[in-house]
Amino acid sequence: MTEQHFDIAIIGAGPGGYSTALRAAELGKSVALIERDATVGGTCLNRGCIPSKALLTAAHQVESARMAKRTGINIEIQSIDFGRLRDFRTSTVETMTRGLAGLLAHRGVTVFHGEAALRDGHTVQVAPAGGAAQVTRSVKAGVEEPVDDTLAIHADDIVLATGSRPMPLPGNPFSGALIDSTQALEQNTFPSNAVIIGAGAVALEFASLWNAAGSDVTLLIRKDRVLSSWERRASMTLTRELKRRGVNIVPRTKVTHVDIGVNLGATVHYTQNGSSEERTAYGEVVLAAIGRLPNTDADWFTSNGIVLDERGYVETDEYGRTNVPSIWALGDITAGHALAHRAFEQGIVIAESIAGLDPKPVLEETVPQVVFSFPEAACVGLTFDEAKLRDDIVDPKETAYPMLSNSRMLMSGEGGSMTIVSGAYTSDPETELVLGVHIVSPIASDLIAEAEQLVGNHVPLADAARLIHPHPTFSEALGEGLLKADGRPLHTR
Numbered sequence: 001m002t003e004q005h006f007d008i009a010i011i012g013a014g015p016g017g018y019s020t021a022l023r024a025a026e027l028g029k030s031v032a033l034i035e036r037d038a039t040v041g042g043t044c045l046n047r048g049c050i051p052s053k054a055l056l057t058a059a060h061q062v063e064s065a066r067m068a069k070r071t072g073i074n075i076e077i078q079s080i081d082f083g084r085l086r087d088f089r090t091s092t093v094e095t096m097t098r099g100l101a102g103l104l105a106h107r108g109v110t111v112f113h114g115e116a117a118l119r120d121g122h123t124v125q126v127a128p129a130g131g132a133a134q135v136t137r138s139v140k141a142g143v144e145e146p147v148d149d150t151l152a153i154h155a156d157d158i159v160l161a162t163g164s165r166p167m168p169l170p171g172n173p174f175s176g177a178l179i180d181s182t183q184a185l186e187q188n189t190f191p192s193n194a195v196i197i198g199a200g201a202v203a204l205e206f207a208s209l210w211n212a213a214g215s216d217v218t219l220l221i222r223k224d225r226v227l228s229s230w231e232r233r234a235s236m237t238l239t240r241e242l243k244r245r246g247v248n249i250v251p252r253t254k255v256t257h258v259d260i261g262v263n264l265g266a267t268v269h270y271t272q273n274g275s276s277e278e279r280t281a282y283g284e285v286v287l288a289a290i291g292r293l294p295n296t297d298a299d300w301f302t303s304n305g306i307v308l309d310e311r312g313y314v315e316t317d318e319y320g321r322t323n324v325p326s327i328w329a330l331g332d333i334t335a336g337h338a339l340a341h342r343a344f345e346q347g348i349v350i351a352e353s354i355a356g357l358d359p360k361p362v363l364e365e366t367v368p369q370v371v372f373s374f375p376e377a378a379c380v381g382l383t384f385d386e387a388k389l390r391d392d393i394v395d396p397k398e399t400a401y402p403m404l405s406n407s408r409m410l411m412s413g414e415g416g417s418m419t420i421v422s423g424a425y426t427s428d429p430e431t432e433l434v435l436g437v438h439i440v441s442p443i444a445s446d447l448i449a450e451a452e453q454l455v456g457n458h459v460p461l462a463d464a465a466r467l468i469h470p471h472p473t474f475s476e477a478l479g480e481g482l483l484k485a486d487g488r489p490l491h492t493r
Contacts, residue, residue: 014042016331017161019347195283381436
């Protein structure tokens with residue numbers, strides 16, 4: 001058995017793992033990055049964020065063509081070339097993963113492809129994965145070499161970044177036409193009709209994608225609106241906009257079971273509004289998008305004494321340290337927002353902590369959430385209800401900005417909403433700050449970046465409201481909303 005030593009060994013090459021590797025290598029550490037898949041990038045690059053946004057980018061072209069009619073531009077969509085669309089999706093993924101591999105090589109990170117298991121607090125054993133005969137190693141991008149049929153990597157610190165997987169319906173494993181998000185992305189055509197179970201980001205993005213492409217989409221949700229944990233105005237606005245586009249949203253449902261057809265399709269059995277009366281919905285495909293499970297069920301988590309909470313997440317301190325000295329964890333296996341950009345920052349914090357620096361920990365309140373639906377939804381910081389429950393916040397308030405008073409929003413033909421939450425901390429009750437921003441609009445995913453800076457940097461509301469926004473832009477809506485929150489609206493009442 002081959003043995004090698006590194007300063008840091010990282011299990012998992014998704015956003016959390018590779019960001020740790022890149023920063024640690026930048027700080028002069030020798031790094032081993034271990035990935036069981038054939039390519040680096042994890043769920044995000046290979047079967048999540050990137051391929052889904054590639055498809056949504058294409059769907060936006062369809063949306064733009066349809067919306068053009070209201071401006072006097074007549075465009076006819078003849079068909080979708082699914083072969084070229086597939087090539088667009090796969091080439092985007094390949095470009096991103098090759099680029100990442102090249103960057104890792106440039107930083108001097110050694111990438112191993114194999115199945116990792118933690119043997120003790122300083123040793124990772126790597127076996128061949130995916131039917132391969134040997135563990136492979138890549139020091140230069142794209143140049144892999146066999147190492148051995150078993151490899152032991154010794155490291156001063158070990159970082160766990162094993163990610164997550166789609167959660168199946170209780171009693172209904174993924175099979176046939178009952179698919180998860182990975183399988184949905186692998187479809188070479190769009191379904192003529194589909195049932196989606198769920199009300200979160202994945203459910204809404206596929207609902208928007210398939211609906212834009214002409215599919216008949218039924219969305220079964222547990223509450224009365226989508227994104228029910230979000231600020232109420234934003235979630236109600238998005239629910240209304242999806243319905244306006246033709247998505248059939250069935251509220252207050254409880255799925256009992258799914259019958260999978262022998263040849264094609266599946267039938268979802270559900271009840272509604274607490275009634276015992278059973279209803280059904282048929283789909284050529286049924287997408288279950290009810291959440292994700294942390295990949296912490298390998299025996300070596302418990303055999304090494306790593307503490308998990310009741311939901312299977314690794315317990316860590318705010319810097320990513322587990323209860324076992326020298327073992328760290330981040331990303332989807334830790335409680336909090338399961339988002340790639342959160343994992344990026346966690347990786348930087350861990351790498352800098354290991355290197356002896358003094359980084360600031362990740363604050364969940366400053367992690368922006370984005371749903372790439374039609375229209376988009378994005379938020380950062382606190383809702384008004386959350387602010388009211390905080391003992392360290394005084395005089396919270398919420399300000400609703402009427403989005404249709406923004407010229408670009410009016411031109412777009414979209415509906416939307418914006419809510420700004422403000423208030424002061426008890427430590428400085430005289431200074432009102434921006435505590436949260438919640439947006440539904442075109443390019444909300446870009447607009448939220450400015451809001452994140454305001455919330456994360458504790459910018460006083462009066463200072464934020466004095467920042468000048470270019471006219472006429474969508475971003476101007478945030479500027480006008482801040483003015484209104486500061487008690488001096490300009491183009492609104």
